[in-house]
Amino acid sequence: MLDIQTQLFEAEDIRFGPIDHEKHPEIESRWTHDGEFMRLMELKPIRPLSPAMVKKQYEDIEKEMDESRNLFYFSIRARSDDRLIGKAVIEWIDWPHGNGYVRLGLGDPKDRRRGLGSQALSMLLRFAFAEANLFRVTAIVPAYNEGAMRLFQKFGFIEEVRRRKAMHRDDEFWDLIAYGLLASEWAAGKGS
Amino acid sequence: MRDLFRGALVRLTSESAEDIARANTIWMRDSEFHRFADSEPMRLWSEKRQREWAEKSIEKDPDDSYFRFGIRTLADDRLIGEIMLRIDWPRADGILGIAIGDRDYWGRGFGTDATDTLLRFAFHELNLRRVTLGTDTYNKRALRSYEKSGFRIEGTTRGEMLREHTRVNSVWMGILREEWQARQEGAR
Amino acid sequence: MNNILVGSLVRLAAIDPAEQSRLSTATRSDSEFMRLMDSDPIRLFSAAAMQKFFEKDAAGDSGTRRQFAVRSIADDVLIGFVGLYILGWGAREAALGIGLNRRDFWGRGYGTEAVQLMLRFAFTELNLRRVTLSVFSYNRRAIRSYEKAGFQREGRLRGAVRRGDARADEIFMGTLREEWQALQEAAQ
Numbered sequence: 088m089l090d091i092q093t094q095l096f097e098a099e100d101i102r103f104g105p106i107d108h109e110k111h112p113e114i115e116s117r118w119t120h121d122g123e124f125m126r127l128m129e130l131k132p133i134r135p136l137s138p139a140m141v142k143k144q145y146e147d148i149e150k151e152m153d154e155s156r157n158l159f160y161f162s163i164r165a166r167s168d169d170r171l172i173g174k175a176v177i178e179w180i181d182w183p184h185g186n187g188y189v190r191l192g193l194g195d196p197k198d199r200r201r202g203l204g205s206q207a208l209s210m211l212l213r214f215a216f217a218e219a220n221l222f223r224v225t226a227i228v229p230a231y232n233e234g235a236m237r238l239f240q241k242f243g244f245i246e247e248v249r250r251r252k253a254m255h256r257d258d259e260f261w262d263l264i265a266y267g268l269l270a271s272e273w274a275a276g277k278g279s
Numbered sequence: 280m281r282d283l284f285r286g287a288l289v290r291l292t293s294e295s296a297e298d299i300a301r302a303n304t305i306w307m308r309d310s311e312f313h314r315f316a317d318s319e320p321m322r323l324w325s326e327k328r329q330r331e332w333a334e335k336s337i338e339k340d341p342d343d344s345y346f347r348f349g350i351r352t353l354a355d356d357r358l359i360g361e362i363m364l365r366i367d368w369p370r371a372d373g374i375l376g377i378a379i380g381d382r383d384y385w386g387r388g389f390g391t392d393a394t395d396t397l398l399r400f401a402f403h404e405l406n407l408r409r410v411t412l413g414t415d416t417y418n419k420r421a422l423r424s425y426e427k428s429g430f431r432i433e434g435t436t437r438g439e440m441l442r443e444h445t446r447v448n449s450v451w452m453g454i455l456r457e458e459w460q461a462r463q464e465g466a467r
Numbered sequence: 468m469n470n471i472l473v474g475s476l477v478r479l480a481a482i483d484p485a486e487q488s489r490l491s492t493a494t495r496s497d498s499e500f501m502r503l504m505d506s507d508p509i510r511l512f513s514a515a516a517m518q519k520f521f522e523k524d525a526a527g528d529s530g531t532r533r534q535f536a537v538r539s540i541a542d543d544v545l546i547g548f549v550g551l552y553i554l555g556w557g558a559r560e561a562a563l564g565i566g567l568n569r570r571d572f573w574g575r576g577y578g579t580e581a582v583q584l585m586l587r588f589a590f591t592e593l594n595l596r597r598v599t600l601s602v603f604s605y606n607r608r609a610i611r612s613y614e615k616a617g618f619q620r621e622g623r624l625r626g627a628v629r630r631g632d633a634r635a636d637e638i639f640m641g642t643l644r645e646e647w648q649a650l651q652e653a654a655q
Contacts, residue, residue: 089417089445095310095321105304105323132557149328161323184629217443219320222634223626248622248639253597255558265639267624274444 095214096161098206103161103175106145111162112138114171118194126256127232128192130263157182159219163193163207172198175211177219185222185270187215204238212242216270223269229254230262239266243276283404284348286396288389291348291362296333299349300326302358306380315418316378318440318449344368346400350379350393359384362393364401364410371408373401391424398428402456409455415440416448429454429462471587472535474580479535479588482548487536490545494568533593537567537581546572549581551589551598559596561589574608582616586647596644603628604636617650618642 096103116138118124125133136144152158157180163173173193180187191207193199215221226244228235244266252260284291294302304326306312313321337347344367350360360379366372375397379390401407412430414421417440430452438446472479534550547567554560563585567578589595600618602609614620618640627637 089443089447091314091417091442092311096308096323102308103323104308106325106327108325108327130558131555145325149325152322152324153328159320159322184627186624186627214320220441222629223624225624245625246622247624250560250597250599250621250639250641251619252643253558253560253599253641255596265622265624269626 095218096210097166098210100166100201101172101203101206102164102166102169103207103210104164104169106149106160106162107171108142108145111171112141112145115141115194121194124192124194124196127235128190130227130229130254156180159214161211163191163203165198172203173207175207177211177215177221177224180219180221185220187219187221187224189215189224189226199234204234205241208238208242212268212273216273221270223267226266228264228266229256230264231256236264236266239268242268243272244268245272283400284396285353286392288354288392289350289352289359289396291393291396291400292351292358293337294349294358296330296337298358299333299337299361300329302349302380303329306378309380309382312378312380312382314442315415315421318415348397350377350389352384352389357381359389360393362397364397364405366405366407371406373405373407373410375401375410375412386420390421391427394424394428398454398459402459407456409453411451411453413449413451416450417442422450425452429459431458471584471592473540474584476540476575476577476580477537477546477584478540479549479581479584480538482534482536486545487548490547490568533588535585537565537577539572539577544569544572546577547581549585551585551593551595553593553595554599559594561593561595561598563589563598563600578609579612579615582612586616586642590644590647597641599639599641601637601639604638610638610640613640616642617647619646 116136119134119136119141122133148158148160152160157178159177159180161175162171163175164170165172172195173191175189175191177187177189189208189211191204191211193203193207212224215224225247226235226239228239230236245268246264247267248265250263250265253263254261304324307321307323310321336342336345345363345365347361347363349358350362351358359381360377362375362377364373364375366374375394377390377394377397379385379393384390398410401410410430411433412425414425416422431454432450433453434451436449436451439449440447531553532550534548537546537549538544539546546569547565549563549565551561551563554562563582565578565581565585567573567581572578586598589598598618600613602613604610604623619642621639621641623636623638625636626634628635
C-alpha cells in the first residue's frame with residue numbers, strides 16, 4: 088500500500104529532526120556527564136564530553152552520513168517546544184544484504200517511561216523498513232538494560248545471540264544480547 | 280526584450296545560501312514533500328550542512344552548466360520552492376528539477392508557472408534544443424503540471440522506486456524546442 | 468616459556484605486505500573463498516575485512532588489532548592470515564578472523580591449529596577475557612574447526628546474508644578465558 092502521505096517523522100508527542108549545531112551540543116554534553124544514561128547508551132567505556140567535543144562529533148556524523156551512506160541519524164525532539172530529548176540511529180547498514188543496527192536513547196530521566204521511546208522506535212522501524220527498505224534490523228543490548236529489552240520485545244524483536252559475559256561493568260559480567268526483527272515480522276505485526 | 284525571470288504567478292531568483300538552507304530545513308520537515316522530490320531514503324540534514332552545500336553550489340563555484348533558482352511568488356515575494364537546470368552543452372539538452380516545498384502552493388498553478396518561466400529561459404536565453412526531466416509516477420500532480428507545460432512521456436523505467444513496500448515506475452519526459460515554439464505561436 | 472607462535476603444523480609470522488597482497492589478489496578470483504569470507508569492514512568480524520587492513524596498513528599492528536601470517540612449518544608456505552580485533556579494552560574482548568587463501572590446505576587441520584595458537588595468544592599474551600567470531604551458516608568446515616578449538620555457539624542473526632535469492636544466517640560463537648583454561652587442563 089503506497090502511503091506517502093503519513094508523515095515519517097511526526098508522532099504524537101515527539102518528532103525526528105536534524106542536528107542543530109547551535110543548540111544541541113550543550114544539551115548532549117550534559118547527558119554525557121550522566122554516567123547512568125551513558126551506561127545505558129554506550130557499550131564502550133564512557134567519557135564525558137564538552138560541548139565543543141560534541142560539536143565535532145556532530146560534524147563527523149553528518150560527514151559519515153554524506154560519504155558512507157551507511158548511517159541515518161535523527162535527533163528526537165519534543166513536539167511541543169522542539170526541545171532535544173534524545174537520539175535515534177540506524178547504523179552499520181550493509182546494503183547488499185539489507186541489514187542495519189538500531190539504537191536510541193532519551194537523555195533526561197524525566198522523559199523516560201512516558202511512552203516516548205515507543206513512539207521513537209515505531210518511527211525508526213517504519214523508516215528502516217518502508218523507506219530504507221531493509222530486510223532486517225538488529226539491536227545490541229547489555230543484559231542489565233531491562234528497559235531496552237522490554238521495549239524491543241514489545242515490538243516483536245527476538246533474542247538471537249547472547250555473547251556471554253561480553254561486558255564487564257561495575258565489577259560484574261553481563262551478557263550482550265542481540266535482538267533481531269525481520270521486515271516480514273514487522274509488517275505482520277503492524278496490522279494488530 | 281521581456282523579463283525572462285518573470286512569470287504570471289512567480290519569479291525566478293538567486294537566493295543566498297543562508298536563505299536556501301533555512302527554507303530547505305523547514306520544507307524537509309514534510310516527509311511527503313521529500314518523497315515527491317527525492318528517490319533516496321530521507322536524511323535530515325542540519326541547517327549548517329545545507330548552508331555549506333548551498334554555498335558551494337551557488338556562491339563559490341558558479342558553474343555554467345548548472346542553474347539553480349529560487350521561486351518567489353509575485354504577490355508577496357514568498358520563497359516557495361526551487362527550480363534547477365543541469366545542462367549538457369554539446370547536446371544542448373537540459374535536465375530540469377523543480378520542488379515546491381510549501382504545500383500551500385501545491386495544485387494551484389505555481390509550479391507550472393515556474394516551469395514555463397524556466398523553459399522560456401532555456402529556449403530563449405540558453406538556446407537549448409530540448410529539455411528533459413525524470414519523475415516518479417505516483418506524483419500525479421507533477422505529471423499533470425509537466426504535461427500542461429508541454430512535456431511528453433518518452434520512456435518508462437519499470438519498478439525504479441521502492442517505497443512503502445511498493446514498486447513504482449519512473450518516467451522520462453521531454454520537450455523539444457520546436458514543440459515549445461509551436462505552443463507559443465498557438466497561444467497567440 | 469613456550470614459543471606460543473609455533474604449533475606442529477603451522478606457525479604465526481609477521482605479515483609481509485607484498486607477499487600477502489599477491490596471495491590475496493590471487494584469491495579474489497576464488498569466489499568460493501570470497502563468499503565464505505564476505506566483506507564487512509564496519510562490523511570487523513570477517514577475515515576479509517582484516518585483509519583490507521593488511522593492504523592499507525603496511526606498518527602492521529595498531530592498538531586495536533594484532534594480525535599474523537599463517538605459514539606451514541614443513542616448507543614455510545604462506546597459507547593465509549589470522550588476526551584479533553580488539554572490540555573493547557574495557558571488556559577485554561576481541562573478535563577473531565582467519566582466512567586460508569590456499570585451498571590445498573583446507574580440511575587438514577591447519578586452520579584449526581592457527582585458531583588455537585591465536586586463542587593462546589589472546590588469553591596468555593594479551594590477557595583477554597573473551598574471544599568472539601561470526602561465521603556464515605553454510606561454512607560448515609569453519610564451524611567444525613571453531614568448535615574443535617573450543618568455541619561455543621551463542622546464537623544466530625537470521626537471514627543476515629543474502630546470496631542470490633537465498634538467505635543464510637550469521638552464526639556467532641564465543642569462548643571465555645575460563646572455558647579455554649579448562650580445556651587446556653583437560654588436555655594435559
